[in-house]
Amino acid sequence: MSYKAPVAQIDFILRHVVPFADVAATERFAEATPETATAILDEAGKLCSEVLAPLNMAGDHSPAVLENGVVRSSPGFADGFRAIADGGWVGVSADPEHGGMGLPQALNMSVAEMMSGANLALQLNPLLTQGQIEALEHHASDELKALYLPKLISGEWSGTMNLTEPGAGSDVGALTTRAEPAGDGTYRITGQKIYITWGDSDVTSNVCHLVLARLPGADKGTRGISLFMVPKFIPDDQGNPGVANDLKVVSLEEKLGIHGSPTCVMSYDGATGWLVGAENKGMAAMFTMMNCARLGVGMQGVGVAEAALQKAVAYAQDRNQMGPIIRHPDVRRMLATARAEVFAARAIGLACATAIDMERATGDADHAARAAFLTPIAKAYGTDTGIRVADMGVQVHGGMGYVEETGAAQYLRDVRITSIYEGTNGIQAMDLVGRKLADGGDAAMRLLDEVLDGAKAAQADNPELAHQLWQAAETLREATIALLDRDLPVRFAGAVPYLTAFARVLGGHYHLRAALRGGESHRALARVFMARVLPRNAGDLAEALAGLDDLTGIADEALAGDFAA
Structure with missing residues (x-):
């Protein structure tokens, strides 16, 4: 059975369970009517079911590879990403001033869930780009916004975040990457970063890295960290990719899952970068990106849970052992409990998204506090649910679940990382x-x-x-x-x-x-x-x-x- 985007389930939650009607009633999101929301979900659902899902197993069997310093994407991924970009899905919630749709995060996260269920490895690219767009919208200079945002929103360029180093994982304040002023308004970035998702690819013409580094004389710890934009190719006078920057992919990690998503070790050797936000305020800017990504990762868990559950139900309906096993009490217990948890995790994630939307539309402190409180819950419960349900899917399949050709094991391998990255x-x-x-x-x-x-x-x-x-x-x-x-x-x-x-x-x-x-x-x-x-x-x-x-x-x-x- 192939993945079918759960459009009706998401639409029901937005209409009847979470306060999306309040979001649509605000001046900022007045265009997000129920009819518009349903139309957007329908179109995104078609993309996910018909274009992205068929590429999922190809990404698992033919991982991204590093050849002569360039990452080559999995078969079909470039076309899949182009379909995402051409549909405007990278910029669902981005500022219309720079080409975005300006729609609520509740719709963006609904689309993110469906894309994750269809093809998690590929969905990671737009997720990271969306986080970078948000960080630039809030913290970058007008010049950087004008140059980078239209390219990122259109999907012509992609974005990453560079936090982790070999000696500085969750303890970001221990990083050693340096930023030296070049005297012309730019900086020279030197250091190594690890676990950089989609750190390079051939699906876009430029890859834009947001890199945390420390300026000379800056305080130790997180208070002395600044954020820099470091593109793979330095834009020329017309804003097009120009000369190659002094950075490279050292290697790709061999991972348990999400094989189609290249996880890079990045080396910066005096690479040219531009300051994003104020000096020594890099963590505030980066956390703008990370908070967006954390909710998105929670919805990744929900998306993979939905896909794994669909496959498990289809197998249980077809598999006969003294009748279809879907009638067996224990199998029915697993499937029903999984469906109940997927609903709960999806609703929590969309409730968090609507709180974010209400805070943005009204500036109300209570909505901001609610969004902040729900974010860690949505991230953790969504991803834990994804892992539980994918594991259940293997169990329902029995021995066939342990055989790769069924695809059940891939969901478990792929989703396992979600409880780890963007903050365990x-x-x-x-x-x-x-x-x-x-x-x-x-x-x-x-x-x-x-x-x-x-x-x-x-x-x-x-x-x-x-x-x-x-x-x-x-x-x-x-x-x-x-x-x-x-x-x-x-x-x-x-x-x-x-x-x-x-x-x-x-x-x-x-x-x-x-x-x-x-x-x-x-x-x-x-x-x-x-x-x-x-x-x-x-x-x-x-x-x-x-x-x-x-x-x-x-x-x-x-x-x-x-x-x-």
Whole structure:
């Protein structure tokens, strides 16, 4: 079975579950009517199902390769990317002043999900370019904007982010890449970066790198980092790719999955770069790009989960073992639970996107706080769901799932990275219980109040589901209050299960909305979520509040398996 973009499912959530109508009611996004949104989803769905999905296995079997210093893309990827660019999909949410559509992030993330389900390795290219567009829109000079944004938005050029170094992974402040002023307004960038997604390719005429580096005399740590635009080819007077810059791809990583996406080790040897934003303020500019990418990665997880689930259901319908295995209780449990989690993760991601849209349209601080709070949840729960569902897909296939020709294993291999890049899910969870609870829990409590109010309002129409959700939300409120009284290291020990528990409560909230506004299928799916997924919160919240003593009390030697008498 080939991938079919879940247009109707996404459209239902935008119309009935998350507040997309409020976004369309703003002056900024007035053109994003329900009819327009549906038309955009339909067109993007056709591209994903008919053009991108057929290339997915080719990218896995014929990875990108490095030949004579140039990356050659997987078969068909150049044409696939050109279809994305020609359709205007790179610039869905970009500023119309530079050629973008100016549409809400909720629609952009919906398209991103479908592209990820169709072909994650290829979708990474526009995702990174979109993040660079956003960083430049917010922080670059007018001259850099005028030169780079039209080329990036049109898909003529592509963009990357360069943070990680061999000795500086998540600890970005330890980077050693240098930036020396050249005396003419440019800088000479020297250093090495690793894990650079789509760091080079032949699908665009120029690759534009945003590189973190340290200026002479700058402070140590993240406060002394600046951001620079370093193109593969230096633009000439007409803005076209000119002479080659002093940078190169040293090697490509051999990875577990996403083989069609070239992951590059980049070397900069006095390469010409231009400052983006203020000196020593590079992290603020880069985080603009990363926050966009984090939500996008969450939707990647949802997209791959959807694709893996579609394949698993099709196999279960066709595979006969004492009748079609889709009728077997355990197989049905796996498929139903997976479908319930995919719905929850998709709704959380789109709720986060609508909060971003409302903040941009209104400038309201409450919307900004909600978007900030939901971002780590959307990223972590979306990608964890992708991994769980892809793993389930292999299990449903049985032995055939372990055989590459079915394609089930590729989804698991491809999606596994999503819980690691753009900030590991552990970092997302620590961000949630750290910075995102630094307001005394105000943003968390606002969300929980909304969930509780929704459960109370639904009591008359669906008392069983409403009671289950209300109870879970109230328990989560109590756990949040308890966490707020603890020091950060203690919070961090339980951060991951706390984030997961919060995601499930939000998922239950959106399932309840769907049950009230949809048909019997939505009600049945909500019952599955409340009965089989939400109860897991009891164990997760117990772990979230378990403290730190048991973890510090076990010696490193014991962790290594050395149990001396």
